[in-house]
Amino acid sequence: MRKLLNTVYILQEQAYLTLDGENLVCKIDGETKLRIPFENVENIVCFNYLGCSPALMGKCVSKTIPINFISPQGKFLAKVCGETKxxxxxxxxxxxxxxxxxxxxxxxxxxxxxxxxxxxxxxxxxxxxxxxxxxxxxxxxxxxxxxxxxxxxxxxxxxxxxxxxxxxxxxxxxxxxxxxxxxxxxxxxxxxxxxxxxxxxxxxxxxxxxxxxxxxxxxxxxxxxxxxxxxxxxxxxxxxxxxxxxxxxxxxxxxxxxxxxxxxxxxxxxxxxxxxxxxxxxxxxxxxxxxxxxxxxxxxxxxxxxxxxxxxxxxxxxxxxxxxxxxxxxxxxxxxxxxx
The missing domain is CATH 1.20.120.920 (CRISPR-associated endonuclease Cas1, C-terminal domain)
Structure with missing residues (x-):
């Protein structure tokens, strides 16, 4: 996981993102590797296979934080976001x-x-x-x-x-x-x-x-x-x-x-x-x-x-x-x- 310009990049292909209160949590093989408060996040870009929890997606939508899913080869797959205004x-x-x-x-x-x-x-x-x-x-x-x-x-x-x-x-x-x-x-x-x-x-x-x-x-x-x-x-x-x-x-x-x-x-x-x-x-x-x-x-x-x-x-x-x-x-x- 890397944080640049308030964007979080998930580079580990086996990482899984989940929600813990007001924190974004990154887990690998069930072990918590990193947690970041949502107030410090503007955008999330995932290059991983496992994705993230529905609870995290709901939280990000409520805070208008887009989650972008990119294949490990760099192809854009999908985006989860709230209002598009x-x-x-x-x-x-x-x-x-x-x-x-x-x-x-x-x-x-x-x-x-x-x-x-x-x-x-x-x-x-x-x-x-x-x-x-x-x-x-x-x-x-x-x-x-x-x-x-x-x-x-x-x-x-x-x-x-x-x-x-x-x-x-x-x-x-x-x-x-x-x-x-x-x-x-x-x-x-x-x-x-x-x-x-x-x-x-x-x-x-x-x-x-x-x-x-x-x-x-x-x-x-x-x-x-x-x-x-x-x-x-x-x-x-x-x-x-x-x-x-x-x-x-x-x-x-x-x-x-x-x-x-x-x-x-x-x-x-x-x-x-x-x-x-x-x-x-x-x-x-x-x-x-x-x-x-x-x-x-x-x-x-x-x-x-x-x-x-x-x-x-x-x-x-x-x-x-x-x-x-x-x-x-x-x-x-x-x-x-x-x-x-």
């Missing part, structure tokens, strides 16, 4: 805030994305001295640095998106050099999405999808509408706000993919090519990636804003919570995630 007001505030501050939010998000890309490249250079003088890599580092300045000079969201497209093209032009294990079975040429046309693109697309779904689930737990974004245009069936927030954490996905390839955790036999030319992970490949992604989510990191150690799997929930606080006016600025 709070979420209605929050969503109205969300629309108003994004209309008024959409450009600034987009600028901050893209600046954070470029900074995080630079950090990812620098990490590779730190571990591989032979790449430190590579002219192409140094050029991309400079393009990304200039991109951070340019987004804040932009006068519209469309202009920022155009700068992002140019930076992304340059970034992926040297992505193959970050795959430093020369025994990897395949190479990355350029980013292809719909559909992915090589194994590296297939990996990127698959894990981007996992991350986006996890962010969408996190947004649901704080009452924000994941379909109303500030950067990505509205499109029926697309979680635009989840796509916005994923931009900040794409670096984690990309570092994860690079690690899978450099350690040869996945190989040529884990992919299949369709008649159309699309390349997808096969069943064994998906199983490997999902297993390693779950391991990654259990590893810890120090959150740059909270200055606390958290499991990486909680990062989407922390960022969603911070965004909700910004929308409600509880904090003056939404702190985009910056890789340290």
């Amino acid at each position: 709070g979420n209605v007001f929050l969503r109205v505030q969300q629309i108003d805030k994004f209309r008024a501050e959409g450009l600034l939010l987009t600028q901050n998000t893209m600046a954070a994305k470029f900074s995080n890309c630079r950090q990812l490249i620098r990490r590779t250079l730190h571990d591989n001295a032979e790449l430190r003088e590579d002219e192409d890599i140094q050029k991309v580092l400079e393009v990304l640095k200039e991109g951070i300045d340019k987004v804040y000079e932009a006068k519209s969201i469309e202009e920022v998106v155009g700068i992002e497209g140019l930076c992304a093209k340059n970034y992926f032009s040297i992505f193959n050099k970050l795959i430093t294990n020369k025994k990897v079975d395949f190479e990355f040429q350029l980013r292809t999405k719909h559909p992915p046309l090589d194994p590296v693109n297939a990996l990127l697309s698959f894990v981007y999808t996992l991350a986006t779904n996890e962010v969408a689930a996190a947004l649901e737990t704080v009452g924000l509408d994941s379909y109303i974004g500030y950067c990505h245009t509205l499109r029926s069936g697309r979680s635009s706000l989840a796509c916005d927030l994923v931009e900040e954490i794409r670096c984690i996905v990309e570092r994860f993919v690079i690690t899978l390839l450099n350690l040869k955790i996945v190989g040529e036999k884990d992919f299949e090519q369709k008649i159309s030319g699309a390349v997808w992970l096969n069943e064994d490949g998906r199983r490997k990636v999902l297993s390693k992604w779950q391991e990654k989510k259990r590893s810890t990191m120090t959150h740059p804003y909270l200055k606390q150690k958290i499991p990486r799997g909680l990062l989407p929930y922390v960022q969603s919570n911070l965004l909700a606080k910004y929308v409600r006016g509880e904090i003056s600025t939404y702190p985009s995630f910056l890789l340290k």
Whole structure:
């Protein structure tokens, strides 16, 4: 059990939540592990299988404390809550805030994305001295640095998106050099999405999808509408706000993919090519990636804003919570995630 920003996260899959007077109680195998007074709780997010007692659900409904049930893999399952008027007001505030501050939010998000890309490249250079003088890599580092300045000079969201497209093209032009294990079975040429046309693109697309779904689930737990974004245009069936927030954490996905390839955790036999030319992970490949992604989510990191150690799997929930606080006016600025 972790408590961050007045939200309680139940991470132990065999935990069971119950009620004891005015306290939330967490039990594992019948033994009480922790109790928290309800007055200190605003939201509960459960990643456990066993759930919670009906008495606790009734208490939370009476106190308008939502209980969110998420699968251990990060898929949103259900929410137990009382009256929904709070979420209605929050969503109205969300629309108003994004209309008024959409450009600034987009600028901050893209600046954070470029900074995080630079950090990812620098990490590779730190571990591989032979790449430190590579002219192409140094050029991309400079393009990304200039991109951070340019987004804040932009006068519209469309202009920022155009700068992002140019930076992304340059970034992926040297992505193959970050795959430093020369025994990897395949190479990355350029980013292809719909559909992915090589194994590296297939990996990127698959894990981007996992991350986006996890962010969408996190947004649901704080009452924000994941379909109303500030950067990505509205499109029926697309979680635009989840796509916005994923931009900040794409670096984690990309570092994860690079690690899978450099350690040869996945190989040529884990992919299949369709008649159309699309390349997808096969069943064994998906199983490997999902297993390693779950391991990654259990590893810890120090959150740059909270200055606390958290499991990486909680990062989407922390960022969603911070965004909700910004929308409600509880904090003056939404702190985009910056890789340290």
